[in-house]
Each structure stands twice: as C-alpha cells, then as structure tokens.
Amino acid sequence: MADVFERVKKVIVDRLDVDESKVTMEASFKDDLEADSLDVVELVMELEDEFDMEISDEEAEKISTVGDAVNYINSIQ
Amino acid sequence: MLEGKSALVTGASRGIGRAIALELAKNGAKVAVNYAGSEQKANEVVEEIKKNGGEAFAIQANVSSDADVKDMVKQVIDTFGSLDILVNNAGITRDNLLMRMKEEEFDEVIQTNLKGVFLTTKAVTRQMMRQKSGRIINIASIVGVSGNAGQANYVAAKAGVIGLTKTTAKELATRNVLVNAVAPGFITTDMTDKLPEEAKESMLSMIPLNRLGNPEDIARVVRFLASDDANYMTGQTLHVDGGMVM
Numbered sequence A: 001m002a003d004v005f006e007r008v009k010k011v012i013v014d015r016l017d018v019d020e021s022k023v024t025m026e027a028s029f030k031d032d033l034e035a036d037s038l039d040v041v042e043l044v045m046e047l048e049d050e051f052d053m054e055i056s057d058e059e060a061e062k063i064s065t066v067g068d069a070v071n072y073i074n075s076i077q
Numbered sequence B: 001m002l003e004g005k006s007a008l009v010t011g012a013s014r015g016i017g018r019a020i021a022l023e024l025a026k027n028g029a030k031v032a033v034n035y036a037g038s039e040q041k042a043n044e045v046v047e048e049i050k051k052n053g054g055e056a057f058a059i060q061a062n063v064s065s066d067a068d069v070k071d072m073v074k075q076v077i078d079t080f081g082s083l084d085i086l087v088n089n090a091g092i093t094r095d096n097l098l099m100r101m102k103e104e105e106f107d108e109v110i111q112t113n114l115k116g117v118f119l120t121t122k123a124v125t126r127q128m129m130r131q132k133s134g135r136i137i138n139i140a141s142i143v144g145v146s147g148n149a150g151q152a153n154y155v156a157a158k159a160g161v162i163g164l165t166k167t168t169a170k171e172l173a174t175r176n177v178l179v180n181a182v183a184p185g186f187i188t189t190d191m192t193d194k195l196p197e198e199a200k201e202s203m204l205s206m207i208p209l210n211r212l213g214n215p216e217d218i219a220r221v222v223r224f225l226a227s228d229d230a231n232y233m234t235g236q237t238l239h240v241d242g243g244m245v246m
C-alpha cells in the first residue's frame, strides 16, 4: 500500500487538476493549489472514501494544508 | 421524465406534499414520503404509489430535529442508493397578530419552516455534491414575498426560505446542484381549511384567475423544476398563485 502522502497526493492531483510537483506537505489548498472552500470540502469527502474513514466537520475545518490532511489521517490510522 | 431518480419529500402525508410525492412517482421517481405524526396518512400515500407501479416508503422525522433529519437522509440514501431530488415542503402555521403573538408561536414556526429547510438541505448536500447533480426545491409561500397580516412568524420564515434558496443555489451551482423555490398562493389543504369563510372570500377576490389553487397545481411545477427541462434555472422563486402577486 502506497504511503499516506502519496495517496493523498493522487487524490489532490486528480481532483484539483494541479501539477504533482506543487503538492508538497507545506502547500496550502487555497493559496498554493487554487482550491476554493467547496473544493476543500469535496477533497475531504474524497479522502474519506480513499481512507474509508469519517472526518468530522470540526476536524475538516482545521485542514488547510496538504500536511494537515496527511497528519490527521496518520493520527487516526 | 424522472425515471431512475430518487426523491425525498418532507411533509408528504397530506396536502401539497402528498400531491408532490404522487406526481414525482407518477413520472418514474422513487419517493421517500416523510411525515411528522400522520403515520397512517403517509402509508396511504405509499400504498397509492405502489398501486400505480411506483416505488416508495414512508419515513417519520421531525424536520426541526437535526438528529431526525440526519437519520432520515441516511436511510433514504441507503434504501435508494442515491438522492437526486429533495423537496422541502413540511410546514406549519401558528397565526396571530404580531401584538398577540407569543414567543413560542414565533419560534415553533421558524423551527419547522425555516430551520427545517436548512437542516434537511445541509444533510443532503454531501450526497448531491458527490453525485455532482441534484435538485432542491423549497416550498416557500407567496406571503413570503408580499407579507400578510396575522402571519409575522410564517412570513418571516418563508422570506427566509427564499433567501436560503438563493444562497444555497450560489454555493452549490458549480457542483450542478440546482436550488429553486415555489411560492404557492392560496391552495386548498388542511392548512387553509381551518381559515374562516370570510378570510377565504376576501382571498378569492385578490386572485386574478378567480379560483383557489389545488395541490396538483403546485405539484406539476415542482415536477418541472425536478426535471431536465429546468436545467438552466437556479436560485429562482416561481409564483404559483393564480396571479395574486406579480
């Protein structure tokens, strides 16, 4: 199984149609990856599917960078 | 027209909601028939749909309860596998002059008629965004546009629904979820049966088409908004009121 970052990266690249090289742990969804708030909501939903987990609204609101998402998923799994 | 689609109609045990459930089912949609207390009436609607070869089930939920609404939406999606059409129809009246209106009367109507629409819309959004398609149709009221003496609570809620419709439409447009409202005029249902005769007479004099509406007049417009014919409409409020408010 690919590591969490690689899997998250794949979801982001597919969903936001951005260059792979832009997807770093530090990248902010809104500032660096040109996602709007709804894109972020949708991304979170896709991550839930990919990792077969539920991310609460409270947790989802704290996710603003790629690293936030990866760390959250790692902390649960 | 709606083959393969699945729909949830709130307050579908009686009146306008009942007519909407029957109309959507007649056009091929699978329908979840929500009710608050009238279990038997809701079952009758389900039986009628099944008798005509359609698919439906009844589901109890108080639309002003977040927990109820979440359970209901989950059950609908589990049963039908998708949720394409939401009709927010459940509503109540607690009429009184502003001066006499009790705080509870105000709160109760806002809870059911406005917060209920918010909660149900929120609960289906995730599914519809995932599907990248969906229709939300809110039953407002013409008095939400014009105002009406004796209905401060109801009018505030219905005007709120119209605003909520526009905002939801804007937020969900890029995901192909279309959100519109229907504003009925004076429709013959239990809700209006309890009005005094003079009130009905004076209403009639304000309706250019010179008749009260029936629930099917509303249901057919809802069916249009739920169909592909309305692909290029969102955020609108359609007045279905015999010309009362222009």
Ligand SMILES: NC(=O)c1ccc[n+]([C@@H]2O[C@H](COP(=O)([O-])OP(=O)(O)OC[C@H]3O[C@@H](n4cnc5c(N)ncnc54)[C@H](OP(=O)(O)O)[C@@H]3O)[C@@H](O)[C@H]2O)c1
Binding pocket: B010, B011, B012, B013, B014, B015, B016, B017, B034, B035, B036, B037, B038, B039, B041, B061, B062, B063, B064, B088, B089, B090, B091, B092, B112, B139, B140, B141, B142, B183, B184, B185, B186, B187, B188, B189, B190, B191, B192
């Ligand atoms: N009739 C009119 O002239 C008119 C005009 C403009 C707008 N409208 C709007 O059209 C909608 C339907 O009105 P109607 O005349 O058909 O009313 P109705 O005959 O009184 O039926 C109301 C329906 O809403 C349900 N309901 C009430 N509170 C609920 C709750 N908390 N949770 C879930 N369901 C609930 C009822 O379920 P139970 O049977 O289980 O109680 C019933 O099915 C309402 O939003 C109303 O404001 C009506």
